[in-house]
Amino acid sequence: MIVMPNDCFSVPNRLRELLHRWDAEGRRPQGEIGWNRTTWLASLTEHQDLLAELPDRLGRDHVTERGRRADEGENKAVRAFVTAMVWGYGRVGYGAFRTARVLRENDEAPRILREVASKTRRDGGAEAFEWLKRHRLRYLGVSFATKYLFFCSDAAASPALVLDRRVQRWLWQYAACHVSLDWNVEDYRRYLCLVTKWAQDLDLRPDEVEYLMFADDGSQRKTAEEVSEESDEFAVLDALDEAAAAFAALPGDIDPDDLEDFERGVRQMRRIVLARGFASREPEQ
Missing domain, CATH: 1.10.287 (Helix Hairpins)
Incomplete structure (x- = not known):
């Protein structure tokens, strides 16, 4: 459970504007993500069966289905991780190479991915983030690590939200809040605190607030x-x-x-x- 410190900021006006626009559009979910199957098959030959069965366009629900089984075994954890990385990188050309490097350059990757998935579901995002910092996977940064945590999370536990460059920039511009992408545990806790409080104030889920920030194209502003x-x-x-x-x-x-x-x-x-x-x-x- 996240304890709200006194310095949690009030809901930014920009977030209220985004919610109003989202309501007017019928609260459409994030669109599915396209990806280059050929590139991924070439880089992760050992996962051809998984990559062959993924749809041409990945949605959050499809990735969540795999992520929430990542604590059931090391193989399922690796498959959930690869699926989350495909979604996260989309059509970015070097995504397959980077994902393969994380798995091949860390002998303990399957065990760590399973254990952090279990911790995410049991203890929530902040505790999982802190644990993963102590058991770092080389070449896996905060942006994509938190994508994996997000898809492994359980709605009953404290949230594990994506913290990437776009969200970082949004927080600075519209909430005067700077959070690091360098494995700063207190920054991640503060980010989760802010989003959880804003979600409560707006009667939203924390992941919906994160999505509104991520999807903000800056229009009308x-x-x-x-x-x-x-x-x-x-x-x-x-x-x-x-x-x-x-x-x-x-x-x-x-x-x-x-x-x-x-x-x-x-x-x-x-x-x-x-x-x-x-x-x-x-x-x-």
Whole structure:
């Protein structure tokens, strides 16, 4: 159960606007996600049976069905993880490579994925996040780790919500709240606290609030110049992601220390880009 601290903010006006628009549209759920089956089959040959049976377009319900069985065995946990990654990366070209790397570079991945799924369902997202930080899977960052936790979660427990770059930026711009994507347990707890409180105030589920933030396209609020600036920032961030994946995929043996140094540099450049974006826009209260 999440204890609400005194510094939980009131519901942002922007969130109320998004809910009003969502109501007017009949509360349509998130659309299904397309993905490139050929790319995933080439990168994860050992999971061809799973990838062959997935639909061409994945919806949240389909992934949730697998995620909620991830605590039943290591094989089911791995299959749930792969399915969540397919959904999370969608048509992003390097998603299959990154997913395969997590599974192949961590001998304990099946056990850890099963145990954290069980902890998510039993103890909730905050406790699972803290446990996974102590049992880190190399190459699995917060954005995609929380996607897996989300699909493994149980509605009866405290929520496990996705915390990715889009949600991070939304929180800063519309709630003056900065949360880290660097495995900061207190930041993740604070994020869950905020969303849970907002959900209660709006008579929504926490995952519905997270979806509204994630799906916010900024329409009716941003100028053309602001949209252009944010598009440029996303383009730079995507290019940095592509560079990290391309370096790791170079032919021949790569010294693990060189790979770590390269990715550390990419992380530092990513922080610089995000800081410039945050500094250029005054957060709304």
